[in-house]
Amino acid sequence: MVEQCVLPLIRRERNIVPVRSRHLKAAGEAESKVDARVEPIYKNYPNVETTILSSPGIVSLHFTWRGDPFSKEAETVLDELVNHIEAELGHSVFTHSEESLAAVLGNRLRARSLTLATAESCTGGWIGKLLTDVSGSSEFFRGGVVSYSDEAKRDLLGVRASDLEQYGAVSEVVAGQMAAGVRSRFQADVGLSVTGIAGPEGGRPEKPVGTVYLGLSLARGDQTRSLFLPGGREAVRLRTCHLALDWVRREIT
């Protein structure tokens, strides 16, 4: 925590003074829900300026001390506030720094000597892009398949043609087989899959735009999840990426 308190400096009235601040990021819950949970807490800290920045699937909370930065109180109060927020948000909090969700997940995978492979349909490679934004990602990311067509799901991931026919490409059954298939194909410890309808076209009454299924395959077994996400094409896709990465983070912890 020392680095966070001492290093960030801003100019105030021609003097350089330290800014006492804390930072945390949360994932895995709707941004509005996170805000509703933390607002009653930070409202009790009038000496702390709270800034909330959200992108689809990620909420960043910044707490800055308004008063004398040299007072002992600053550190004590900020620590207390952050502890309250963490107690409320629990495992949703994934970092106290600026690092990305993919970087945090990468570190966890590395620490456990686990590797990950991805099978992406509606996200089209975005999860792989986020993972490989992280320098040194080849240590934990083995690669993936962008299975934008039914043929790719069948031929490259081993999804059963009869299940594609019966349940459709956007289904829990297919998500599960994609995750298991990519884990096996890439000889990875973790297989993660996504199939969904990002829109604006392709929605149907029983599967509207924003319907997304995730699959997770681990040595101990396979799981699937259904999501119904708000927003346009970009928001649905980015939220899907973050929810999927966060799911792996929670499951391997």
Place this chain on the structure above:
Amino acid sequence: MVEQCVLPLIRRERNIVPVRSRHLKAAGEAESKVDARVEPIYKNYPNVETTILSSPGIVSLHFTWRGDPFSKEAETVLDELVNHIEAELGHSVFTHSEESLAAVLGNRLRARSLTLATAESCTGGWIGKLLTDVSGSSEFFRGGVVSYSDEAKRDLLGVRASDLEQYGAVSEVVAGQMAAGVRSRFQADVGLSVTGIAGPEGGRPEKPVGTVYLGLSLARGDQTRSLFLPGGREAVRLRTCHLALDWVRREIT
């Protein structure tokens, strides 16, 4: 052109007046080189405000008439300037609107009833992400493989183990086999591949950070290209994505 001239409006001195402007975007050349080529042209148009925005691999040029927006001269001069710029930049210009390079490529592929598949190493899925940002991309994008490991290059794309051994994963030989392999695996008309060293780690004297090989496989034959790109990890990766997409755009035109 009518829409571009009439629709954009800004408030000036409480009146709403049309802004006479033109826009074009270019790819496939270093941004500084594009600027050096067009500067002698737009410098001769003092009544036009030129704004140049560049991101790795893409240059956006905006030309706005400074004078009376209702003058006949505005349209004539802007058209003349844009024609001069286009004559200079040639095929590097890919659009006169805000649409992305991936969207322009998608439209060309669709118009020619061609499909594309991608094999990505150092870009990690980013090319797939850019292609699937485009709504309706399943009409022209069949999917891809993120072959971050040697095993994936060999097992999923059919790259020869002996060539991986002899030339290394980052080589023209491997790029060529990746493109041909992904084209065949996805039964696509066009196979596009990328393998390179995005850094900051992994550079060697003979293959420094920024060394990237592209492969393009078409019915009429296969080609490869070597790139040596400046910048950090993100810039190398994004520039690679744009150069790769632009290469396909030029080759299918």
